[in-house]
Amino acid sequence: MMATPAAREIYPMAGSAVAALLPDGRRLHLQHGPIDLVIEAFGAADEVRRAYRQAAARFDGLLDELVAELSLLRHPLGARDPQARGAVARRMVAACRPYCDDFITPMAAVAGAVADEVLAALAAGRDLARGYVNDGGDIALHLRPGERFRAGIIADVAMPEIFATLVIDAAAPVRGIATSGRATKGQGGRSFSRGIADSVTVLAKDGAAADAAATMVANAVDIDHPAIRREPARALDPDSDLGDILVTVAVGELGAAEIALALARGEALARRLREAGHIHGAVLTLKGACRVVGGDALRLAPPHAA
Amino acid sequence: MADPATKGDQGIVTCDACPVLCRIRPGRTGACDRYGNVEGVLTRMDPMVLAQKVIDQNGQVVPFLANPEWRGGVLSGPPTLANARFLTGIGSGTTYPDYKPAPFIVASEHEGVDMVTVVTEGIFSYCGVKLKIDTDRYVGPEQAAVRCEGEQVGHVTTAEYGSQMLAVGGVRHLTGGSKKEGSVTCQTMLRLCNKEAVELSVDGGAKLVVQAGKAPVINDAQEERMRVGCGSATIGIFAKQWHGNVDEVIVVDDHITGVLTEHQAGRFLDLPPAGIRVRGRRSTPGRYFQVANPGSGWGGTDIKEPLSIIEAIDPKTAWPGMRLLMVSTTGEDAAYFVLDEALKPQPAAMPAPLRKVVERIGENCEPALVSVLFMAGAGGSLRAGVTENPVKLTRSVKDALTRVTSGGAPVYVWPGGGITYMVDVTRMPDNAFGHVPTPAIVAPIEFTLRLDDYRDLGGHMASVRRLDEIGGVDRLRVMGWHDSNPWPFDPQPSARRRAG
Numbered sequence: 001m002m003a004t005p006a007a008r009e010i011y012p013m014a015g016s017a018v019a020a021l022l023p024d025g026r027r028l029h030l031q032h033g034p035i036d037l038v039i040e041a042f043g044a045a046d047e048v049r050r051a052y053r054q055a056a057a058r059f060d061g062l063l064d065e066l067v068a069e070l071s072l073l074r075h076p077l078g079a080r081d082p083q084a085r086g087a088v089a090r091r092m093v094a095a096c097r098p099y100c101d102d103f104i105t106p107m108a109a110v111a112g113a114v115a116d117e118v119l120a121a122l123a124a125g126r127d128l129a130r131g132y133v134n135d136g137g138d139i140a141l142h143l144r145p146g147e148r149f150r151a152g153i154i155a156d157v158a159m160p161e162i163f164a165t166l167v168i169d170a171a172a173p174v175r176g177i178a179t180s181g182r183a184t185k186g187q188g189g190r191s192f193s194r195g196i197a198d199s200v201t202v203l204a205k206d207g208a209a210a211d212a213a214a215t216m217v218a219n220a221v222d223i224d225h226p227a228i229r230r231e232p233a234r235a236l237d238p239d240s241d242l243g244d245i246l247v248t249v250a251v252g253e254l255g256a257a258e259i260a261l262a263l264a265r266g267e268a269l270a271r272r273l274r275e276a277g278h279i280h281g282a283v284l285t286l287k288g289a290c291r292v293v294g295g296d297a298l299r300l301a302p303p304h305a306a
Numbered sequence: 307m308a309d310p311a312t313k314g315d316q317g318i319v320t321c322d323a324c325p326v327l328c329r330i331r332p333g334r335t336g337a338c339d340r341y342g343n344v345e346g347v348l349t350r351m352d353p354m355v356l357a358q359k360v361i362d363q364n365g366q367v368v369p370f371l372a373n374p375e376w377r378g379g380v381l382s383g384p385p386t387l388a389n390a391r392f393l394t395g396i397g398s399g400t401t402y403p404d405y406k407p408a409p410f411i412v413a414s415e416h417e418g419v420d421m422v423t424v425v426t427e428g429i430f431s432y433c434g435v436k437l438k439i440d441t442d443r444y445v446g447p448e449q450a451a452v453r454c455e456g457e458q459v460g461h462v463t464t465a466e467y468g469s470q471m472l473a474v475g476g477v478r479h480l481t482g483g484s485k486k487e488g489s490v491t492c493q494t495m496l497r498l499c500n501k502e503a504v505e506l507s508v509d510g511g512a513k514l515v516v517q518a519g520k521a522p523v524i525n526d527a528q529e530e531r532m533r534v535g536c537g538s539a540t541i542g543i544f545a546k547q548w549h550g551n552v553d554e555v556i557v558v559d560d561h562i563t564g565v566l567t568e569h570q571a572g573r574f575l576d577l578p579p580a581g582i583r584v585r586g587r588r589s590t591p592g593r594y595f596q597v598a599n600p601g602s603g604w605g606g607t608d609i610k611e612p613l614s615i616i617e618a619i620d621p622k623t624a625w626p627g628m629r630l631l632m633v634s635t636t637g638e639d640a641a642y643f644v645l646d647e648a649l650k651p652q653p654a655a656m657p658a659p660l661r662k663v664v665e666r667i668g669e670n671c672e673p674a675l676v677s678v679l680f681m682a683g684a685g686g687s688l689r690a691g692v693t694e695n696p697v698k699l700t701r702s703v704k705d706a707l708t709r710v711t712s713g714g715a716p717v718y719v720w721p722g723g724g725i726t727y728m729v730d731v732t733r734m735p736d737n738a739f740g741h742v743p744t745p746a747i748v749a750p751i752e753f754t755l756r757l758d759d760y761r762d763l764g765g766h767m768a769s770v771r772r773l774d775e776i777g778g779v780d781r782l783r784v785m786g787w788h789d790s791n792p793w794p795f796d797p798q799p800s801a802r803r804r805a806g
Contacts, residue, residue: 033324
């Protein structure tokens with residue numbers, strides 16, 4: 001009998017959640033509702049197997065935990081911490097804390113926080129050289145001393161091309177990579193952005209911190225221009241945490257000066273966040289133009305310059 | 307499975323496929339992008355399509371009446387109906403992205419014979435779209451670039467009878483040019499194949515709006531009719547019906563303008579020469595090339611004023627009172643003149659018998675349509691998913707032992723090497739095509755053959771499953787069978803079973 005998704009299901013899950021090895025037999029796929037995780041661990045076969053079982057066990061019920069506090073997590077973050085109970089919810093709140101003077105809801109860090117939580121379960125007590133949890137492009141990393149990851153950065157999911165590579169050594173403080181951009185639902189992306197960046201990739205200490213920062217930097221890449229079409233988030237998704245805030249739905253032709261101005265605004269924020277220690281680096285792209293923040297320290301460069 | 311949707315305000319649908327309980331506005335998808343609100347109905351966005359025809363006890367095909375959109379428990383119907391179901395490749399998945407299920411190899415029984423259908427989606431870099439646009443209007447010079455959003459996505463190719471032909475897509479535009487050219491080409495093909503309207507422009511030619519199965523729009527004018535024939539053919543068809551009601555007929559046509567009294571048909575009717583010489587180059591008697599420039603006027607020329615194509619009227623041959631009809635090859639443009647004493651054509655009311663024949667030209671024109679044929683080559687790796695010995699699949703297809711379909715629609719397989727096929731997208735289910743960012747087009751393809759033939763050609767026998775065993779796939783969508791398509795399990799008339 002052929003290998004069906006059902007036959008590859010090696011971990012029994014409650015409800016509609018799925019835990020299965022991908023057809024390559026190496027990577028683990030965990031999916032429940034909107035959460036789609038691709039996970040890989042590197043180590044002895046038995047350690048990897050155990051690690052996957054731990055990750056799947058933690059994933060079981062994780063979405064229900066989040067949903068139980070969803071209204072709280074969709075509420076804008078103020079000076080006082082909301083009393084989040086779940087471990088993932090607390091990661092989200094902590095990651096968004098630095099931005100509470102601006103509009104932000106903990107949902108800005110949901111993907112990265114889920115990746116961090118599942119990565120922690122994956123690695124706990126296991127002897128793994130490396131491991132990653134990729135939550136739709138928001139990635140949490142595990143590195144044993146002496147190990148490193150190489151990652152390629154793609155600016156446009158419709159025309160994927162690795163335009164920059166980055167090397168993350170175990171000695172570096174980076175354990176999270178997240179990408180945000182204006183590619184909204186139906187255009188290759190999964191969420192809404194207030195800005196116009198094609199992509200903002202952020203490196204930070206963990207996935208949640210990278211996720212929240214990428215959201216904020218992507219929002220900052222912006223200008224007023226008639227070629228930019230925006231709609232209230234609620235008109236697109238009635239339950240959006242962004243409410244009536246305008247989100248970008250289309251970006252038409254922009255001049256070189258306008259592109260440079262929009263990128264400069266995002267770059268300025270990224271620099272401030274780096275100086276404050278919230279992030280370690282960022283790559284911003286818009287219409288083929290690119291800005292790199294912290295590239296020197298991070299061995300982060302376009303491939304031709306690497 | 308219970309219907310996971312409840313309808314709310316403003317057409318919002320609440321999905322309960324997972325605990326998030328997304329409320330989804332019309333035309334949008336939930337947080338997972340797997341479920342969406344399609345016209346008020348919660349819909350799986352990437353379903354596999356099972357086409358079904360329902361057969362009653364007497365073996366007669368009856369229309370499919372049940373709810374065609376039900377999900378889950380799809381295969382739990384009466385078992386006698388199992389052989390009336392055909393799993394298409396739509397949504398079956400490819401190797402991209404990796405977590406989609408592998409293609410299906412499904413066995414079913416048809417008239418006592420075990421049949422197997424290998425169901426997959428091909429990722430095609432080598433693929434294109436051939437557009438046949440029923441019009442005589444000038445769309446642009448042969449070989450001219452065809453553009454979408456400013457990017458070249460194809461070219462004007464050899465015109466056919468009553469139709470302009472465009473070749474869109476192809477590997478060179480997909481992968482040989484800039485990233486944007488590849489991306490726009492992919493999107494253009496995808497939209498054409500999914501039967502959407504696409505706006506194209508031709509360098510040095512027209513602006514077009516084309517959509518499979520719909521009338522073309524050329525320079526903002528919707529084409530209504532396909533010409534009945536070229537100008538010369540029109541003369542041949544209608545000469546006898548004009549006879550006695552008119553002294554000369556000029557059928558204005560961009561390719562071949564016909565002149566009745568000079569034409570063989572007029573000679574046969576013993577019509578006296580009228581002495582009216584039209585512009586252009588005479589090919590054979592009564593048949594003229596290049597009477598004007600191509601355009602969107604009469605008969606695909608740039609003529610707006612028909613008398614302008616008359617070069618001279620010979621006073622020794624023509625006579626006052628001579629009756630002249632000028633008409634286009636679709637009957638859409640027509641004018642009637644009578645020569646005055648100075649032998650100048652003067653507009654006059656068209657007599658009823660002539661009017662009737664002009665209208666008959668129109669009646670004999672078929673509706674102008676755009677047809678979209680997707681053409682692709684099912685090359686090496688796709689065949690490897692079917693059999694361990696790919697060339698045997700190719701031979702089996704050539705021998706018509708293996709029937710190739712695309713979304714259940716019949717395909718034309720080109721002679722010669724490989725499995726290069728063409729399919730009329732209007733015979734395929736809606737939204738049957740997808741794309742990957744490579745860029746390349748994803749199209750469903752199914753290979754149907756006898757189970758013993760499949761074994762003989764080195765098929766993946768261990769992967770064969772019974773059709774009724776795939777009930778665990780929750781994303782099946784059942785649709786009615788396209789009546790004009792042959793049932794894939796029926797043997798092909800041309801099947802050549804090799805001895806031994």
